[in-house]
Amino acid sequence: MTIPDTMTAIAIAEPGGPEVLRPEERPVPRPRAGEVLIRVAAAGVNRPDVLQRSGSYAPPPGASDLPGLEVAGEVAALGEGAARFRVGDRVCALVPGGGYAPYVATPEPQALPIPGGLSMVEAAGLPENHFTVWVNVFGHGALKPGETLLVHGGTSGIGTTAIQLGKAFGATVLATAGSPAKCEAVRALGADRAIDYRAEDFVEAVRDATGGRGADVILDMVGGSYVERNYRAAAESGRIVQIAFLGGAKAEVNFSLLMTKRLVHTGSTLRPRTVEEKGAIARALEEKVWPLVAAGRVRVLVDRVFSLAEAADAHRWMERGDHVGKIVLRVEG
Known part of the structure; x- marks a missing residue:
């Protein structure tokens, strides 16, 4: 899998309304020790993204300043010591930030295999919730x-x-x-x-x-x-x-x-928790909940799908409050 040097991500130009979400060229992140790099197919839109955009929910130290806390896609590269997944594996992940982008790096314990026959759009709505x-x-x-x-x-x-x-x-x-x-x-x-x-x-x-x-x-x-x-x-x-x-x-x-x-x-809040804490939650989900998802007993209710370039419209839709279930961004390229 060829990984480019740069990508077009959605950044927060300044604190404000949905219009401050704008495309921006960024370096493709490289996975650090214990991390996986994911080629993103879809990213979930969540209320904390809206809060971060408005300037009231800063990312934790060391996290990407790009919005986006959950993604689904394929493993593109492995950092030193990351051994559970292989390049090409289909995964969904809770990420510390940076999900509104074609590539994102995340600690390997926060990534999970996509259960059953879920699509990438459905899988992108799994982790945060x-x-x-x-x-x-x-x-x-x-x-x-x-x-x-x-x-x-x-x-x-x-x-x-x-x-x-x-x-x-x-x-x-x-x-x-x-x-x-x-x-x-x-x-x-x-x-x-x-x-x-x-x-x-x-x-x-x-x-x-x-x-x-x-x-x-x-x-x-x-x-x-x-x-x-x-x-x-x-x-x-x-x-x-x-x-x-x-x-x-x-x-x-x-x-x-x-x-x-x-x-x-x-x-409680989820984002500031340690990798070890999030990894323990991930293991419990994989053991107790993922089989229910694979069997169709628990499903991801997707309300609307927007393209990555339409992130501002996705935020406007979330703020209207008319959605039922998940709002998801489809990431192309």
Whole structure:
């Protein structure tokens, strides 16, 4: 496989709106020790990309300043000591940055074989969502079979993944969404109860669906006014896991419920974790989740596909909030 010296990537010219995403000539990265170089066929678009573009989510030290946290493609080269994959292998990967490009380097432990017969576009939507849901719902949230999981933002990439994995591992799943059509979409994915948050109070809906008991685990990307409402919607000894603050990072909360219901409110970010931590998550996914994906029991719901040159349009579509599932960039050349 011939590797060029330069490539046309999508860079962030300056913090701002989608229009600041512009093509730029960059050197093709060379894999360092323990890394693989991937010739990218498709890249997932995620909310952290939008935050990075706007200037509110800087990449960690040593990471590429290009956006893009997940890709699918073929292994193009191996860094010293990288031995699991061979050149030409089809892989998807969680990358530290740089996914909006024809080539990206990533630590080998963060790359996974593409399960089953998934296309490159589908595979590009696997890593970020599955890493995030696995570590937060099943790790920090400790969801068990027979428990109830409440997923906020049920039609997002994270939400569609959490619904499917919750059901696959034996939970009752409730999900919020913002319209009747979106509620129908989450029911089609297996949610036991879809809650239109614009038309009904999710706290009362959760209580009704659980016979007054509440949800054992709540996956929340909203924050803001949802914080105290999550406390009211949670079951005794419930676990609320915070993964974003789309509704604001500040809230006025009566913490007495935290004590009287013995709640745990925790949260995490994925990008700053060490390679070792991400590698451990990858191994768990390959063992426990990839067989479900290969069997078709868990699927990647792709909403829209844009070309790499249309990255700004992809960001505009994400910010509209009308998508159901993943937004993916197809990388050509």
